[in-house]
Amino acid sequence: MSTANKRSPFTDWTVVVPLVALVALVASWGRDLPGYAVVLVALCLAGAVLAAVHHAEVVAHRVGEPFGSLVLAVAVTVIEVALIVTLMADGGPKTSSLARDTVFAAVMITCNGIVGLSLLVGALRNRIAVFNAEGSGTALATVATLATLSLVLPTFTTSKPGPEFSTPQLAFAAVASLALYGLFVAVQTVRHRDYFLPVETEDTGSTPSDDRHAAPPAAGAALLSLVLLVVALIAVVGDAKAVSPTIESVVADAGLPHAVVGVIIALLVLLPETLAAVRAARRDRVQTSLNLAYGSAIASIGLTIPAIALASIWLSGPLLLGLGPTHMVLLALTVVVGALTVVPGRATLLQGGVHLVILAAYLFLAISP
Structure with a gap:
């Protein structure tokens, strides 16, 4: 009877x-x-994100930290790169600045949006969000x-006119x-892995080696989740591309500017x-x-x-990588504020709010340059 009632993993929504x-x-x-198909694809996109x-x-x-966050970051980025190359190959000259716009958007969203939300959630939970200054500072310096x-x-080089690199550059x-x-990956995962582990907090007494949740999943379940993670991310990026013509039309x-x-x-x-x-921040991590x-x-x-x-070997048209003055100011502000945030290893609601305001300024200026 227990065997008959045992739930198959392939009936789970995450699969x-x-x-x-x-x-x-x-x-x-x-x-x-058509309109109804765009709505259906958008719903599939939202479900794939949650999965x-x-x-x-x-x-x-x-796999534990910091390998877990590395898996998600690399998986998303590899598929994002494939999307950029695909769009540039299909879009012609109008996509000459797509790589720059997408990469800079990713930098602003991650360094201000994700950081700001995480600090906000962590500070709301424990008044002070605590993290490892050595690891975070190293990562920010690399960014x-x-x-x-x-x-x-590319905005200041003179070998080619415009915000472009020459081929050697x-x-x-x-x-x-x-x-x-x-x-960075070598430092994060091998040589100084302890810099990137969750730190102990006074409220919970948790340590980097203390996982307060359920026991780690079996190897087979983790492998299945890895495969489904890749499938879900491919679906996220691909479905985003599918709805992009509608987004462009709107x-x-x-x-609004094409950027x-x-x-x-x-x-x-x-x-x-x-x-x-955000979910990690809610768990004091x-x-x-x-x-x-x-x-x-x-x-x-x-x-x-x-x-x-590498793709520019066969892509036609210019490759515009250099930022304009407004975006350079926002990037400089992000780096300065980020450094002041991570150096103490502790942050309050204010730091989270400052990062979110910088992101809001970037989004507003993207709409109204």
Whole structure:
């Protein structure tokens, strides 16, 4: 009787929804969708986001920190890079700034949105959000260096007119980005792993090695969640691409800048990481939230720039990477405020609010430049 009543894992919503979202992606790929189909794909997208968060937490619980947050950050970024390259290959000259807009949007959303929300949730729970200053400071320094080399310098170089790198400059930026990303991963997971582990808090008495939740899942369950995580993320990015023509149409009809499309797609793609980070902050693991935020920003630049540099061999048209003055000011403000936030290793509601205001300013100026 117990065997007959035993629930199959393939009837669980976290298994069914990613598969349904993947079917919606296949059915909608390359087609002009009517209104009702856009709504259905959007619902599948939302379900895939929730499923991705669930499976990311299962994998993270199995492998521990900081590997868990690294898995989600890398998985999202790799698929995001594939989306950017696909859109640039299909879009022609009008997508020449897509990589820049998407990467910068990811940096602002992660370093201000995810960080701000995580600090806000952590401070609301315990009055003070506590994290590891060494790990967070190292990650922020890496983000600042990558963003400056890849997104700021092209505006000031003189080898080519406009905010572009010459071919040797682009090759250098790609190699430097990849090298910094590899070095960061090595430091995060091997040499100084303890810098990126959740710290002990007075209220809970938890330590990096003390997992107060259920026992880690079995290896088979974790492997299934890893596969479903990848499926869900593919569905998230693919379904976001499927609804992007509708988003572009709405943005154009509203008279908004085309860069708003990239911002909206980045918001959709980063939803799984945002939800996972907020849920970690609610469990007094703000360091895990910061690992997700800064790790995603590092992966976004460190993997996108080399991929775009390689793809530029066959992509036609210019590759605009340099930021304008307004965005450079926002990037500088993000780095300065971020440094003042992470150096003490403790943050209040105010720090979270400041980061969220910077993100709000970025979103407002994207709509009204």
